[in-house]
Amino acid sequence: MSATLTLPAPAKLNLFLHITGRRDDGYHLLQTAFQLLDYGDRLTLRRRADGQLRLHGSLPGVPAEDNLVLRAARRLQQCAPPGAGADLWLTKRLPAGGGLGGGSSNAASTLLGLNRLWQLDLDLATLARLGLELGADVPVFVHGRSAWAEGIGERLQPIELPARWYLVVIPPCRIATAEVFRQEGLTRSSPELKMRASLDRVIDSSLRNDCQEVVCQLYPEVGEALAWLEGYGPARLTGTGACVFASFDGEHEAENVLQSLPVEWRGFVARGVSISPAHRALEAQP
Numbered sequence: 001m002s003a004t005l006t007l008p009a010p011a012k013l014n015l016f017l018h019i020t021g022r023r024d025d026g027y028h029l030l031q032t033a034f035q036l037l038d039y040g041d042r043l044t045l046r047r048r049a050d051g052q053l054r055l056h057g058s059l060p061g062v063p064a065e066d067n068l069v070l071r072a073a074r075r076l077q078q079c080a081p082p083g084a085g086a087d088l089w090l091t092k093r094l095p096a097g098g099g100l101g102g103g104s105s106n107a108a109s110t111l112l113g114l115n116r117l118w119q120l121d122l123d124l125a126t127l128a129r130l131g132l133e134l135g136a137d138v139p140v141f142v143h144g145r146s147a148w149a150e151g152i153g154e155r156l157q158p159i160e161l162p163a164r165w166y167l168v169v170i171p172p173c174r175i176a177t178a179e180v181f182r183q184e185g186l187t188r189s190s191p192e193l194k195m196r197a198s199l200d201r202v203i204d205s206s207l208r209n210d211c212q213e214v215v216c217q218l219y220p221e222v223g224e225a226l227a228w229l230e231g232y233g234p235a236r237l238t239g240t241g242a243c244v245f246a247s248f249d250g251e252h253e254a255e256n257v258l259q260s261l262p263v264e265w266r267g268f269v270a271r272g273v274s275i276s277p278a279h280r281a282l283e284a285q286p
Helices: 068-077 102-117 124-132 138-143 177-181 195-201 212-218 220-232 251-258 277-284
Strands: 004-022 028-048 053-056 085-091 147-150 155-158 165-170 235-237 244-248 266-273
Touching (some): 004 138, 004 235, 004 266, 004 277, 028 138, 028 165, 028 277, 053 068, 068 085, 102 138, 102 277, 124 138, 165 220, 165 251, 212 220, 212 235, 220 235, 220 244, 244 251, 251 266
Parallel strands (some): 053 085
Antiparallel strands (some): 004 028, 028 085, 028 147, 028 266, 147 155, 165 244, 165 266, 235 244
């Protein structure tokens, strides 16, 4: 088996996000539909036999000790035999504070990759439990399926969604999830939905992102991006933002809108997928 492995760390979209309550420990209860994308970061892992974990490169504003790649590697190392180590290289394309799950996806690909390189043979349920210690969105990336999610985002049911292309717009701001959930004006009492009755309306106006109004108040540039994108179809915030998205029937249509994107914003076009590109890459390995 090769000592080096490269895995995608895909983005996700929250096709809707309803907050249905709050637990005694302060965590918010929610319902959402996670749509995985064929676009994201990339992680390269190389096995070491000296027990060291080395993350090469850095992310602006993120101390190495706080990077979820290194934190995930250290957590999994507790389940590994003595001497298990790794060199790790992360290539970022997803923005921090964008609501695309970049850090959580990085952590999940680290768990998946090192589980393979260290030959631990831990199942996905075990890896997801470890991932939940790092963040509520990590389990969906570990399981690697677009999913209906409840609880704090860890209770997952795989779903098959219609094939769609998405234009994601990245406004010039970075949003901290904790800041959004602290806001007094945040809706926390949306009625619970039945999954089957709701899947075919995940992008119409009857479902919404409960964080969207608060985020637009705090960050007017997000509201401006939404207003612009609404000119081409229904648009919505993903997660707690800052990124917003709209769906299209085909890649060409989405790319044409991307070409009109104002110069002060960035964006990309991606295809929605049911199975994570990270899992596809693992399946292709010997």
